[in-house]
Amino acid sequence: RMTDPVADLLARIRNAARAHHPKVDVPASKLKQEIVRILKDEGYLTSYKVSEEEGFPVLKIALKYGPDDRPVITNIERVSKPGCRVYVGRAEIRPVLGGMGVNILSTPRGVMTGREARRQGVGGEVLCQVW
Numbered sequence: 001r002m003t004d005p006v007a008d009l010l011a012r013i014r015n016a017a018r019a020h021h022p023k024v025d026v027p028a029s030k031l032k033q034e035i036v037r038i039l040k041d042e043g044y045l046t047s048y049k050v051s052e053e054e055g056f057p058v059l060k061i062a063l064k065y066g067p068d069d070r071p072v073i074t075n076i077e078r079v080s081k082p083g084c085r086v087y088v089g090r091a092e093i094r095p096v097l098g099g100m101g102v103n104i105l106s107t108p109r110g111v112m113t114g115r116e117a118r119r120q121g122v123g124g125e126v127l128c129q130v131w
Contacts, residue, residue, distance in 0.1 A: 101131025
């Protein structure tokens with residue numbers, strides 16, 4: 001049984017990128033879809049789609065690689081964990097790697113990047129960081 005599905009999603013993406021797989025399949029959920037949507041919007045993934053396999057929704061994620069065949073995602077890590085949640089107010093949202101990376105927050109207005117949350121003036125739970 002899975003205690004942290006988000007960490008599982010991030011680990012699968014990280015492992016697939018390091019192993020140079022073209023794509024990776026992950027069990028889908030609304031939260032995971034939102035995270036993957038942001039990763040695509042921010043240019044870390046080529047594409048994704050939700051399909052049904054054996055009656056369960058599955059996220060099919062296409063990974064993105066640079067011209068030198070290096071993965072676009074250098075690292076992706078969970079910040080807020082089930083045993084230790086990390087919440088920030090809008091003033092405490094820090095840029096990742098001096099703005100080179102992106103953090104993904106779960107806010108009262110939905111899942112969004114740290115940049116977006118700061119612009120909208122909301123804080124929330126820091127789900128993960130990508131660079």
